Amino acid sequence: MKEIRSDIYLGDCLEILSDFPENTFDLIITSPPYADSRSSTYGGIKPDKYVEWFLLRSQQMLRVLKPDGTFVLNIKEKAVNGERHTYVIELILEMRKQGWLWTEEFIWHKKNCFPGKWPNRFRDAWERCLQFNKEKKFNMYQEAVMVxxxxxxxxxxxxxxxxxxxxxxxxxxxxxxxxxxxxxxxxxxYPTNVLRLATECNNRKHSAVFPEALPEWFIKLFTKEYDLVLDPFVGSGTTCHVAQQMRRNSVGIDTLREFYDLAKQNVTQVQFEIFEEWAK
Ligand SMILES: C[S@@+](CC[C@H](N)C(=O)[O-])C[C@H]1O[C@@H](n2cnc3c(N)ncnc32)[C@H](O)[C@@H]1O
Incomplete structure (x- = not known):
């Protein structure tokens, strides 16, 4: 059986990705900071500066993604001064100018979200998963996600x-x-473009993990075994952990040592589990 690699890097994805050759990755799937929503845990970028900040990084992602690859961006706009901020909408428009095709938008419906309200809105129970491509023809294994x-x-x-x-x-x-x-x-x-997935309540030592089922679904849809997956904002390492379990190679990047260590731990654990499977 071929070896599966999961490489975790410490640093800003802007710098780390600049060392990778172009056309390297089959899938990029990530959940970056939602502007400054979690500024107390891992910093953040003011909503008005977000597009400019993200575009520098998406330029590198465009370079390292293979022509038939896909980029899935899990993001949600926050409300600022009683209004939804427009940074996600502006980002989509600017990424199109950068050379990306905005191919699809999936909705992640958080099916176990508990009810609640603010004075002028209800609780967020969904997030966007924006799909971008370099070319109109890209790899998509639709049969793999049938329901x-x-x-x-x-x-x-x-x-x-x-x-x-x-x-x-x-x-x-x-x-x-x-x-x-x-x-x-x-x-x-075939499924629809609404994914009804539960959020994961045990936060695995990171305040903003996405559920394993989220990267799993997109990895099934856009890659095959031994393909190479990138998460440039890897946090606790969910994407790399799942990729490894699904026998895909992966690269994860995080700017904070605490999360770099956590992600490394999470992939090492899977390597160990896979090893145990083989030993049976
Ligand atoms: C929303 S969290 C990702 C959570 C991840 N999906 C998980 O399941 O654990 C975003 C992560 O991006 C990291 N980050 C912020 N700026 C970064 C940058 N410039 N390069 C790499 N990572 C960055 C943060 O430290 C944080 O862990």
């Missing part, structure tokens, strides 16, 4: 109309067409 058909099929497929049995093209010109009868006698369907 059970679900209950809709039992009633919807019982009686089919005439248009259900032919390809019925979208009436709004989206290019999307469907033939409902194609789903007869199937056990699995």
């Amino acid at each position: 059970p058909m679900g209950d809709w099929a039992k009633t919807r497929l019982k009686r089919l109309s005439v248009t259900d049995k032919i390809r019925d093209n979208s009436k709004v010109g989206s290019g999307f067409g469907k033939n409902v009868s194609n789903w007869l006698n199937r056990d699995k369907a």
